[in-house]
Amino acid sequence: MSAATTRSRTPDRLCTEAVDLARAAAEEAAAPGVVGEHVGVVSEGDRVVTHFFECKEFGYRGWRWAVTVARASRAKVVTLDETVLLPGDDALLAPEWVPWSERLRPGDMGPGDLLPTEADDLRLEPGYTGEDEPLPNSAVSEEMAELVEAEDAEVAGGAPAKLPIPPTRGSIAAVAEELGMRRARVLSRYGLHIAADRWEEAFGPKTPMAQAAPAACVSCGFLNRIGGSLGQAFGVCANEFSPADGRVVSLAYGCGGTRRRRSCRSRRVRPSRSSTRRRWTRSRCVRPPTRVRSRRRRTSPRRNWGTRSRRRLLRGFAADGGDACAWLTAVRAATRARG
Numbered sequence: 001m002s003a004a005t006t007r008s009r010t011p012d013r014l015c016t017e018a019v020d021l022a023r024a025a026a027e028e029a030a031a032p033g034v035v036g037e038h039v040g041v042v043s044e045g046d047r048v049v050t051h052f053f054e055c056k057e058f059g060y061r062g063w064r065w066a067v068t069v070a071r072a073s074r075a076k077v078v079t080l081d082e083t084v085l086l087p088g089d090d091a092l093l094a095p096e097w098v099p100w101s102e103r104l105r106p107g108d109m110g111p112g113d114l115l116p117t118e119a120d121d122l123r124l125e126p127g128y129t130g131e132d133e134p135l136p137n138s139a140v141s142e143e144m145a146e147l148v149e150a151e152d153a154e155v156a157g158g159a160p161a162k163l164p165i166p167p168t169r170g171s172i173a174a175v176a177e178e179l180g181m182r183r184a185r186v187l188s189r190y191g192l193h194i195a196a197d198r199w200e201e202a203f204g205p206k207t208p209m210a211q212a213a214p215a216a217c218v219s220c221g222f223l224n225r226i227g228g229s230l231g232q233a234f235g236v237c238a239n240e241f242s243p244a245d246g247r248v249v250s251l252a253y254g255c256g257g258t259r260r261r262r263s264c265r266s267r268r269v270r271p272s273r274s275s276t277r278r279r280w281t282r283s284r285c286v287r288p289p290t291r292v293r294s295r296r297r298r299t300s301p302r303r304n305w306g307t308r309s310r311r312r313l314l315r316g317f318a319a320d321g322g323d324a325c326a327w328l329t330a331v332r333a334a335t336r337a338r339g
Helices: 019-029 142-156 172-178 189-202 208-212 273-284 307-319 324-338
Strands: 035-045 048-055 063-071 078-087 124-126 185-187 223-225 234-237 248-250
Touching: 019 035, 019 048, 019 063, 019 078, 035 063, 185 189, 189 248
Parallel strands: none
Antiparallel strands: 035 048, 048 063, 063 078, 124 185, 223 234, 234 248
């Protein structure tokens, strides 16, 4: 067994006592007043010790100044190795660096911002290709470079002289422009799929609004159809009171603004002629005050003596030889007594 493996890991005494030397080195490397108390010492090897000091600088909570000192064999003088600021166990660390293309989120773009797309973006594919020339969206394509320069000049307010020259007559780009397919890159199948998934998740049939809706957007009059393959499953909402106004919605989506409103008018009941005549009589006729009489409770239904019935009775009473006037007086007295 060698002597190196039998040495103890106990810190060297002279290096451990060199606290003032380590503090002076830390204060020289840091700003004045940011080196705090001595918090510990760690043995790094034979006659090599690291001293740790608290860092009081703002924004570096939990960080420590680490000063490493060493001593040569059989030497009495301690020398300085290095000074560095290291994070502790509870240090506040910055998040891991992420490229800008991966940090972008929906809604980050603002007025005046430019977001270039990569040449190998999977969401796009060439709008037209030609065998005798580079791909229109490749980096070596002259027409693509001219289009990029034109866009930059238009955004930056460049002179009209810097605008690109029209494509050569007879080239693939010229034919594509005549056919209305001037776009060098169009949406790929992968781009269509991820766009459909995004729209389905935002305004689809599985949302709480669609689950509580009485009908779907496919039967709504505010739905504006779109062209292309996506038009078979999506449309644009044009209802200003809907939460999806101006958004692409699924045909299976729905909200409360899709149902027809029923009439809330109540049916007017036409009053009868008897009730109308009774109200008019009570409001227009003024009767003199009469003596209040106590009415007895009728035990038998009151008979309504009609005009025809009275005439028939009078005719029968006169035929029998009776006095019609006396009979009529008796009938009236009996009617008043019952009333």
